[in-house]
Amino acid sequence: MASDLETDAQAAREIFHSLDAMEGLPSPSYPAVRRAIISDLIPIARTIYPGFLVAATIALASTWLSQQYKAPVMLFALLFGMAFHFLHEEGACVTGIEFSSKAILRIGVALLGARITLAQILGLGAMPIATVVAGVFSTLALGWLAARFLGQSRAFGVLSGGAVGICGASAALAIASVLPRTEASERDTILTVVTVTALSTLAMILYPLIATAVGLDHVRAGIFLGGTIHDVAQVVGAGYTISPQTGDVATYVKLLRVTMLLPIVFGIAFLVRRGVAGPGQGPRPPIPLFLFGFTTLVALNSFGLLTKPLVDVAGDVSRWCLVTAIAALGMKTSFKALVAVGWRPVALMMLETLWLGGLVMAAVLLGGGHVSIANEDVRFS
Numbered sequence: 001m002a003s004d005l006e007t008d009a010q011a012a013r014e015i016f017h018s019l020d021a022m023e024g025l026p027s028p029s030y031p032a033v034r035r036a037i038i039s040d041l042i043p044i045a046r047t048i049y050p051g052f053l054v055a056a057t058i059a060l061a062s063t064w065l066s067q068q069y070k071a072p073v074m075l076f077a078l079l080f081g082m083a084f085h086f087l088h089e090e091g092a093c094v095t096g097i098e099f100s101s102k103a104i105l106r107i108g109v110a111l112l113g114a115r116i117t118l119a120q121i122l123g124l125g126a127m128p129i130a131t132v133v134a135g136v137f138s139t140l141a142l143g144w145l146a147a148r149f150l151g152q153s154r155a156f157g158v159l160s161g162g163a164v165g166i167c168g169a170s171a172a173l174a175i176a177s178v179l180p181r182t183e184a185s186e187r188d189t190i191l192t193v194v195t196v197t198a199l200s201t202l203a204m205i206l207y208p209l210i211a212t213a214v215g216l217d218h219v220r221a222g223i224f225l226g227g228t229i230h231d232v233a234q235v236v237g238a239g240y241t242i243s244p245q246t247g248d249v250a251t252y253v254k255l256l257r258v259t260m261l262l263p264i265v266f267g268i269a270f271l272v273r274r275g276v277a278g279p280g281q282g283p284r285p286p287i288p289l290f291l292f293g294f295t296t297l298v299a300l301n302s303f304g305l306l307t308k309p310l311v312d313v314a315g316d317v318s319r320w321c322l323v324t325a326i327a328a329l330g331m332k333t334s335f336k337a338l339v340a341v342g343w344r345p346v347a348l349m350m351l352e353t354l355w356l357g358g359l360v361m362a363a364v365l366l367g368g369g370h371v372s373i374a375n376e377d378v379r380f381s
Contacts, residue, residue, distance in 0.1 A: 047095045047096070048095055048096045048099045049096060050092045050093045050096050051087070051088075051092070051093035051094060051095060051096020051097035051098070051099065051100060051328070051331075052096040052097075052099060052100050052104075052324075053096070054084065054087060054093055054096070054097070054327075054331070055081070055096070055097060055100040055101075055104075055324045055325075055327045055328040055331070056100075056324050056327075058077060058080045058081055058084070058324075058327035058330075058331075059077055059320060059323040059324040059326075059327050061076075061080065062076035062077040062080060062323060062327065063320075063323060071201075072197050072200070072201055072231065072234070073323055074168075074169045074193065074197050074231070074322075074323065074326050075194070075197045075198070075201075077323050077324075077326040077327040077330060078190065078193060078194055078197070078326055078327075078329070078330045079330070080327065080330065081326065081327040081328065081329065081330020081331045081332075082190075082330045082331070083330075084330075084331050085330075085331055085332070087331055088331045088332050093331075097328045097331050097332060098328075098332075099328075100324050100325055100327070100328035101325055101328035101329045101332060102177070102325075104321045104324050104325050104328070105173050105177060105321065105322070105325035106177060107317075107318075107321045108170075108173075108317075108318045108319075108320075108321030108322040108324075108325060109170065109173065109174045109177075109261075109294060109318075109322070110293030110294045110297070110318075111293075111297065111314045111315070111317055111318035111321065112170065112258060112261070112294060112297075112318050113262075113293065113294035113295065113296070113297030113298040113301070114297040114298075114300075114301055114306060114310070114311050114314035114315060114318070115255065115258070115301075115311065115314075115315055115318075116255050116258060116259050116298050116301065117298070117301050117302040118298070118302040119302065127223075127363070127367040128223050128227070128253050128256065129256065130363075130367075131223065131227055131359075131360055131363040131364075131367065132227055132253065132256045132257050132260065133260070134359065134363075135165060135227055135228075135257075135356050135359050135360055136165040136166055136257065136260045136264065137165075138165075138355070138356075138359065139161045139162075139164050139165030139352050139355060139356050140158060140161040140162055140165055140264070141161070142161060142351070142352055142355050143157035143158060143159075143160050143161025143162075143164070143348065143352050144157045144158055144161060145157070146348055146351060146352075147160075147348060150344040150345075150347060150348050151344050152344060152345055152348060153182075153184070153188075155179050155180065155182070155185075155188070156184075156188045156192075156345065156348075157348065158175065158179070158268065159172060159175050159176060159179065159188060159189065159192050160172075160192050160195075160196075160345070160348055160349045160352060161352055162175040162264060162268075163175070163192050163193070163196045163230065163349075164196060164199075164230060164349060164352040164353055164356060165257075165260075165352070165356060166257050166258065166260050166261050166264060167230065167231065167232060167254070167257055167258045167261060168193075168196045168197065168200050168230035168231035168232075168234075169193045169196060169197055169230075169231060169322070169326065170231075170232075170258070170261070170322060171261055171264075172189060172192045172193050172196060173189070173193070173322065173325060173326070173329075174261055174265050175264070175265055175268060176188075176189040176192075177265075178265055178268055178269040178272060179268065179272065180272055186329065186332050188345075189329060190329055190330065190332075191345055192345075192349070193326065193329070195345070195346055195349045196230050196231075196349060197230075197231065199230060199349060199350070199353050200229055200230035200231040200234045201234060203228065203229045203230065203234065203238070203353070203357075204229060204234035204235075204238045205238075207224065207225055207228060207229060207238055207357070208221070208225065208238050208241050208242055210361075211224050211225065211242065212242070214361070214365075216364060218242065218243045218245040218246045218249070219245065219246075219249050220364040220365075221239075221242055221246045221249075221250075222239055222242075222245065222246040222247070222248065222249025222250040222253065223249060223250075223253050223360070223363075223364050224360055224361060224364050225238045225239050225242075225246070225250040225253075226239065226249065226250035226251065226252065226253025226254040226256075226257070227253050227254075227257070227356075227360040227363075227364075228353075228356055228357045228360045228361075229250075229254070230353075232251075232254055232255075232258070235250050235251065235254040236250070236251055236254075238250065239251060259298070261294075262294055262295060262298070297314070
């Protein structure tokens with residue numbers, strides 16, 4: 001039996017509903033809408049969380065091992081992910097793994113924009129900017145052209161060229177998200193990430209030795225390291241092994257390369273949507289909305305609207321999202337699939353790496369300009 005309070009509440013609702021009806025207004029049912037939204041979200045969350053939880057756990061374990069052993073976190077995440085490939089074959093984790101490899105990936109790429117400002121880019125001067133732009137576009141062109149001679153698809157040439165020319169694994173993931181989806185897409189992405197991470201680690205060890213042997217000063221060495229090594233972490237590690245000045249220059253040059261991710265991915269997405277990728281390449285991907293988030297964060301940070309704590313948090317979240325996405329991609333790929341592709345994709349990426357290294361080395365030996373660091377101009381002839 002209903003209480004008096006419940007009866008009065010029901011009567012009040014009926015009165016207000018009748019008044020709304022008299023005014024010709026629809027009677028709102030906000031609690032019902034909220035309940036409907038929650039009832040829709042709960043099953044989705046229950047479907048996603050097993051796979052997402054596994055990917056996040058692998059990301060945490062990989063991060064801890066990377067900090068303990070000073071090794072690339074992306075490589076740990078990939079290898080551990082591939083060890084759990086059976087979870088993606090069937091079962092409760094499949095949907096969450098797919099979610100982590102796509103949605104979490106886009107969030108991570110978008111948050112990369114919080115690390116960059118236009119002042120950092122313009123402060124580098126003309127010579128480093130021209131070198132980076134030439135290096136990125138020429139490496140992409142080389143990958144696109146050389147792919148056919150090595151028996152690879154044009155899409156893989158663009159994917160590998162972008163990864164080598166821009167920022168390693170992060171660029172590979174961002175470019176892969178706008179390329180046409182094919183049966184080989186996931187395998188090519190994983191192969192690119194594995195190879196570019198390995199090449200970046202080798203470059204971190206060898207390139208400082210090369211810069212010292214050639215006799216580059218601290219500024220030129222920083223431009224060489226920042227313009228050639230693939231991943232940001234390896235650039236920082238290589239630069240500061242020479243000197244703090246070299247590390248600063250290398251970091252800024254590397255951030256300029258990361259900034260190139262925006263126009264390159266937008267351009268690839270535009271060309272794919274226009275059908276330049278050719279027939280038989282799968283459905284055209286949607287407009288990459290996550291890049292608008294990247295652009296917005298760059299603009300906000302450039303105008304000083306993002307505080308340093310906020311930038312640090314965005315950077316940490318971005319790194320975590322990318323490692324989680326890499327772990328999920330690893331779970332979607334088997335060792336057998338990687339071995340089956342042979343040596344040709346690796347040879348293509350090695351060719352791109354050698355081309356980029358030679359181009360930047362020639363530029364720092366022959367070019368001139370200045371790099372602005374901490375409000376001081378560091379000039380070289």
